[in-house]
Amino acid sequence: MFQRDGKFAFDNPGAIEAFRYLVGLINDDHVAPPASDTNDNGDFSRNQFLAGKMALFQSGTYSLAPVARDALFHWGVAMLPAGPAGRVSVTNGIAAAGNSASKHPDAVRQVLAWMGSTEGNSYLGRHGAAIPAVLSAQPVYFDYWSARGVDVTPFFAVLNGPRIAAPGGAGFAAGQQALEPYFDEMFLGRGDVTTTLRQAQAAANAATQR
Template structure:
């Protein structure tokens, strides 16, 4: 037995030396996309003999805890998929490699990425991630319920909205709301206490409101922050209060949308799939699931507000861990992930939109081949009709403050202006 142990050890060492391979660890959370990136990894390995890509996929909830533990134990992945909410604290703690010197040295083409994506991941000349995809939002609706309301897809293609009267968007929502007796929201005798189908449903209002409220707040010209990495938020802006008050009254006054008490944790998806909802604004990353679970779903562009249409434009990036033992290989893999070669594979998968702008058409075709018309999402993917995800310090603390404030506002526990001003002041105290 005693003789066996050294033999085993030397055996392991020998075999390791014989292969002399570099393994690059790559972590991601989306199970749907793991096979897509495995294809990229195969292409990469063919080009880089001696380098192996080990992909680990963990669900979103465990992903960040696992990542933090791995940073702590010095065992973090060389490259990992990163989300803008986590960027500030990772960057501030020196966990992310600055890719700018390598981008410069390699003459790497950043211009091919969709405008706005690289900016999200940059701070003061440093680049902390290469964009891998992007997402916008669109209005998902049940084609059957639309026809029953006497509306056509063309009616939805050109909706307008204002916080004062809700515009043609509110009229469409009213017509698509039906009570238990079959009376529509715009007809006399509509009973708001017994609604069978709600015109509009959504998830419980989240702090960034990516699919719940930011598309209307943004259409008034309101922005979360004035510049990337700002040290104050605009939650006390009257335009935001007016927008959220409109949502609150849509639910609590008109009963065209479930109230906060009625919107369970299961959220808009479940309400749409169970036929309780006629319309819901969703993110492009959800479109595949909707098409799969709800054959009658179609997509229309989000309504245009006083300042036109406005969708949050959010994208994931690949970041390199500053403590990676294989920085050269890690960069090579990251560069490959952002290259046309890998991005084409992503485009052809028809799951998300690749970050390289020229490949958008390919992705549209791939979605089309699956029977999903994604043009409503692409229509707003322009610099004029989007605003970026707000990247600032204290992202998680701010989320907790805003979540509580939105809960209270949507529960009707006070004046919208006051609640939001209070949250804004609390956020100011963080900085």
């Protein structure tokens, strides 16, 4: 659990176990890139994978297009690794919002209606960039990747299992910014995981209230 009732809530036994596992992969087992390379570079792992220096790159559908464009080797999509509670995926999405104070409300409604139609949503999936939210528009997405020999079904099969909503809400950005220094130190292997999570949670929740 990362959030509960709009508050950060990762100071709990399950999260502590999960973060200890991740920190161990990096600093004890050395099967993940060091945090000194990844803390300040969100593309480091993807670039290492594309360079053939990392066997497994855990990401989302948003990485399909750049990997397909830049990979010089045969690659494929695998199912999300299973943990003690099985494969628990994060479900999120992007929303298009109109300005309620617009001087052209009818035009705004027309544009939003078109974006939410099969025709409008198809543009998202036609070149494999994103999964259309409109079900009737999704075939173009599957057709695009199928034509390129990429089986994207693992991204959807995992949804048959347990899943959680992506964190967000009012004040989330401020809280995320507040917790990052704590997480950076934790992934570097510095300090006790339990203590760091408690401190990070307190700092994040305080930031959301400002």
